[in-house]
Amino acid sequence: AQSVAQPEDQVNVAEGNPLTVKCTYSVSGNPYLFWYVQYPNRGLQFLLKYITGDNLVKGSYGFEAEFNKSQTSFHLKKPSALVSDSALYFCAVRSPLNRDDKIIFGKGTRLHILP
Amino acid sequence: GAVVSQHPSRVICKSGTSVKIECRSLDFQATTMFWYRQFPKQSLMLMATSNEGSKATYEQGVEKDKFLINHASLTLSTLTVTSAHPEDSSFYICSARKGQRNTEAFFGQGTRLTVV
Numbered sequence: 001a002q003s004v005a006q007p008e009d010q011v012n013v014a015e016g017n018p019l020t021v022k023c024t025y026s027v028s029g030n031p032y033l034f035w036y037v038q039y040p041n042r043g044l045q046f047l048l049k050y051i052t053g054d055n056l057v058k059g060s061y062g063f064e065a066e067f068n069k070s071q072t073s074f075h076l077k078k079p080s081a082l083v084s085d086s087a088l089y090f091c092a093v094r095s096p097l098n099r100d101d102k103i104i105f106g107k108g109t110r111l112h113i114l115p
Numbered sequence: 116g117a118v119v120s121q122h123p124s125r126v127i128c129k130s131g132t133s134v135k136i137e138c139r140s141l142d143f144q145a146t147t148m149f150w151y152r153q154f155p156k157q158s159l160m161l162m163a164t165s166n167e168g169s170k171a172t173y174e175q176g177v178e179k180d181k182f183l184i185n186h187a188s189l190t191l192s193t194l195t196v197t198s199a200h201p202e203d204s205s206f207y208i209c210s211a212r213k214g215q216r217n218t219e220a221f222f223g224q225g226t227r228l229t230v231v
Binding site: 106 | 149158159208219222227
């Protein structure tokens with residue numbers, strides 16, 4: 001069975017500092033991995049994805065994520081946090097080996113950027 | 116990116132009535148759409164997968180007679196909450212995928228349903 005873990009419910013970072021939001025996964029085969037961001041009372045916005053190729057993936061709003069197969073991780077990072085980055089972040093995974101189309105989401109990590 | 120529009124964004128209804136939520140892909144054809152439910156401070160719970168022209172596939176524990184899903188065209192899927200009860204109050208979100216399974220899904224804005 002596939003699963004995603006986001007071990008931190010909340011992450012606090014001072015504005016201008018680097019940020020990391022952690023994600024680990026469990027899936028059969030090589031995973032498709034995604035990061036989404038959600039602002040209050042809104043749907044999810046796509047940030048970036050890893051399908052294959054370079055382990056470091058760059059996405060929207062200056063975010064990037066690194067796929068680490070040995071650690072089964074896909075942590076989201078940004079070199080310098082902005083107050084406007086404060087939101088709820090979801091990591092998600094899909095296995096290409098599964099016949100169903102399900103994308104599994106982590107429970108989310110609330111990011112607070114302190115001015 | 117691609118745009119998915121969900122309507123209405125907020126709805127309040129009385130117990131026992133039905134509510135329809137629409138999900139439209141505005142600039143692409145979506146062969147597959149997904150419906151999620153999100154409880155406060157929790158992750159997204161997949162309710163069902165909707166394929167154009169066929170019956171939706173419901174997740175375990177989701178009542179198909181209560182949550183009717185129709186995917187009549189490549190750009191429109193609807194979720195109807197029938198005989199709504201206060202416990203159905205929640206945030207409902209749809210998403211649509213453009214192409215192959217390695218592509219990302221795009222999400223609607225969500226619908227806040229309150230049943231009184």
